[in-house]
Amino acid sequence: NAGVTQTPKFQVLKTGQSMTLQCAQDMNHNSMYWYRQDPGMGLRLIYYSASEGTTDKGEVPNGYNVSRLNKREFSLRLESAAPSQTSVYFCASSEPSGQGSFQPQHFGDGTRLSIL
Amino acid sequence: GEDVEQSLFLSVREGDSSVINCTYTDSSSTYLYWYKQEPGAGLQLLTYIFSNMDMKQDQRLTVLLNKKDKHLSLRIADTQTGDSAIYFCAESAPGYSSASKIIFGSGTRLSIRP
Numbered sequence: 001n002a003g004v005t006q007t008p009k010f011q012v013l014k015t016g017q018s019m020t021l022q023c024a025q026d027m028n029h030n031s032m033y034w035y036r037q038d039p040g041m042g043l044r045l046i047y048y049s050a051s052e053g054t055t056d057k058g059e060v061p062n063g064y065n066v067s068r069l070n071k072r073e074f075s076l077r078l079e080s081a082a083p084s085q086t087s088v089y090f091c092a093s094s095e096p097s098g099q100g101s102f103q104p105q106h107f108g109d110g111t112r113l114s115i116l
Numbered sequence: 117g118e119d120v121e122q123s124l125f126l127s128v129r130e131g132d133s134s135v136i137n138c139t140y141t142d143s144s145s146t147y148l149y150w151y152k153q154e155p156g157a158g159l160q161l162l163t164y165i166f167s168n169m170d171m172k173q174d175q176r177l178t179v180l181l182n183k184k185d186k187h188l189s190l191r192i193a194d195t196q197t198g199d200s201a202i203y204f205c206a207e208s209a210p211g212y213s214s215a216s217k218i219i220f221g222s223g224t225r226l227s228i229r230p
Binding site for chain 2: 004040041042043045048090092102104105106107108109110
């Protein structure tokens with residue numbers, strides 16, 4: 001049971017380089033999310049996709065773009081990496097919440113990204 | 117606005133009970149969650165509680181919810197070394213598009229001492 005798969009697991013970039021983080025889920029979920037995790041700050045939502053063909057900004061979208069390639073895949077792109085984007089990036093997926101329905105998010109193992 | 121707060125660190129002796137506390141601000145949250153993150157891994161859903169419940173017990177885990185004070189706690193009985201992890205409190209935020217938006221706290225790092 002793969003669940004949510006993120007690639008790569010680790011990456012080091014130089015300032016100004018571009019990079020695409022890949023995420024795929026095999027649970028047939030409609031919604032997908034990208035978070036960043038920084039020490040002492042928990043997880044902050046970067047972008048999300050409620051369903052295939054839609055994307056929306058989260059709490060910290062600046063410096064990032066996303067693509068919902070199909071129902072399975074949701075990629076995160078850094079066009080010009082900055083040291084402030086050094087973080088651990090997590091992808092998650094879920095079914096839409098509806099009215100009071102229980103729809104937890106399922107997480108990948110993360111991509112550890114360092115920008116020098 | 118929505119906010120979830122929890123202390124950053126907790127140290128307990130092996131075999132004792134651990135209690136991790138959390139406060140949240142959105143009284144309309146339908147579900148409140150506890151996620152566990154082990155070193156080098158993603159977050160795993162540990163347990164959750166529906167907002168109309170006061171308590172939920174699942175083996176060694178007990179979740180208490182005080183809606184009046186917007187306070188959530190996670191009690192782990194007989195804490196073991198395998199419980200060492202970061203524990204995230206989170207609340208659902210219904211009405212945010214059709215996605216299942218969740219607001220996470222900053223996480224409590226639980227360490228176990230012999």
